[in-house]
Amino acid sequence: MALVRCEFFSTTLQLGTSMSVLLPDEPVRGAEYPTLYLLHGLGDDDTAWTRYTAIERYVEPLRLAVVMPQVHRSFYTDEVSGGRFWTFLSEELPEVAGGYFRLSDRPADTFVAGLSMGGYGAVKWALRRPGRFAAVATLSGALDLAARQRAPRPENVEWLDRVWGGRPIAGTDDDLFALLDRGTPPPLYLACGTGDHLYAENVRFRDRCRALGYPVTVDFGPGEHEWSYWDRVVQDVLAWLPLPDRPVVAR
Numbered sequence: 001m002a003l004v005r006c007e008f009f010s011t012t013l014q015l016g017t018s019m020s021v022l023l024p025d026e027p028v029r030g031a032e033y034p035t036l037y038l039l040h041g042l043g044d045d046d047t048a049w050t051r052y053t054a055i056e057r058y059v060e061p062l063r064l065a066v067v068m069p070q071v072h073r074s075f076y077t078d079e080v081s082g083g084r085f086w087t088f089l090s091e092e093l094p095e096v097a098g099g100y101f102r103l104s105d106r107p108a109d110t111f112v113a114g115l116s117m118g119g120y121g122a123v124k125w126a127l128r129r130p131g132r133f134a135a136v137a138t139l140s141g142a143l144d145l146a147a148r149q150r151a152p153r154p155e156n157v158e159w160l161d162r163v164w165g166g167r168p169i170a171g172t173d174d175d176l177f178a179l180l181d182r183g184t185p186p187p188l189y190l191a192c193g194t195g196d197h198l199y200a201e202n203v204r205f206r207d208r209c210r211a212l213g214y215p216v217t218v219d220f221g222p223g224e225h226e227w228s229y230w231d232r233v234v235q236d237v238l239a240w241l242p243l244p245d246r247p248v249v250a251r
Contacts, residue, residue, distance in 0.1 A: 001025060001060050003050060008096060012088040019093070020046040021101060022056055022066040032104035033065035034244050037093075039076065039114030039121045042142075042159070046070040053231040058238055067097050073159055075145075076121030077174055080165030090125055111241050113137035113189075115230050116198070120145065120176065126186055127179040137189035137237045139230050140223075144177065144201035146170035180208055188216045189240050191233045193223020 002023040010017045024033055038055070040048045046068045049055045059066055074085035097103055104110065112133050114122035119141025126136035142148075146169040149160055164174070171178050188209065192202035202220070209216040217240060223229035 001056055003056060004101075005047070006100060010088055010092060010096075012092045013083045013085070015083070017088075018046055018070045019097065020050055020068040021097065022050075022059060023101060024060070024063040024065060026063060032102050032109070033063070034109040035065045035067060035103045035111070036241070037110075037112040037122075037125075038066050038068045039112070039118030040068065040071070041114075041116035041118050042073055042075075045072075052227040053234060055234060058235055062238060062243060064238075064243065065101065065103055067093070067103070069093050071121070073117075073162075075117055075159070075163050076124060077163050079163050080167065082162065089121065090129060107131055108134050109244055111135050111137075113139070113234075113237055114141070115139040116225065117142055119143065123176050123185070123188070124174065124179065126188075127176065127183060128173060130183050130185075133186050135187045135189070135241055136185060137191070137240070139191045139233055139237070140193065140196050140198055140225055141190075141202060141205075142198055143205045146175045146177065147201065176205065177208055180212060180214070185209075185214055187242070188214065189219065189237050190216055191219035191237070193225070193229050194220055195222065195224040197225060
């Protein structure tokens with residue numbers, strides 16, 4: 001596979017940014033690659049997945065392109081006093097990446113996943129752009145930001161205020177539980193370690209999905225909020241993805 005670190009100017013953000021891209025040696029179909037958008041967490045950047053996991057080795061036999069964008073600590077959101085990172089992710093990034101590389105834009109060939117903050121971004125993207133993806137996966141996702149904002153002493157209040165500026169998240173397009181009530185997600189893979197500080201909100205999200213009758217594959221087991229867990233579980237996610245010419249792996 002080829003690993004490309006692509007630095008470019010974002011017209012949406014009005015600044016230079018980057019993405020890391022894994023490309024197969026040969027396309028699966030014609031001249032276009034099925035594509036996984038793989039999102040980083042709060043303290044990471046676009047290089048994190050390739051630095052801390054063996055993602056390149058895992059995707060090589062699948063002939064799958066992987067696009068890993070840089071969004072800093074934005075929570076994949078248009079910040080109240082900062083960058084328009086939601087617009088960058090959902091509109092500009094696929095256009096730019098598809099212009100530079102041979103990526104399929106067919107929903108059946110397109111997937112999104114992420115860890116922690118990236119798990120939130122992946123689910124938000126899939127829910128706010130119905131029909132865009134064939135599947136979505138969240139690993140240790142920060143999935144209930146509205147509850148976190150309502151807490152008497154909110155955790156990480158600094159980034160909450162910086163991104164949302166005190167605006168309530170509950171009931172908005174940044175509230176994943178509200179989005180679940182409005183539309184049907186694609187098949188969802190929900191993974192979280194039982195020792196993770198985000199486990200309780202992942203359980204709540206599972207329960208809401210099941211109550212609404214949405215398709216969800218749940219992977220809760222031993223693990224904490226750390227890279228050895230994500231390196232292991234991302235292999236299960238890749239096996240589960242409904243890749244072209246490969247059946248879905250039932251769990």
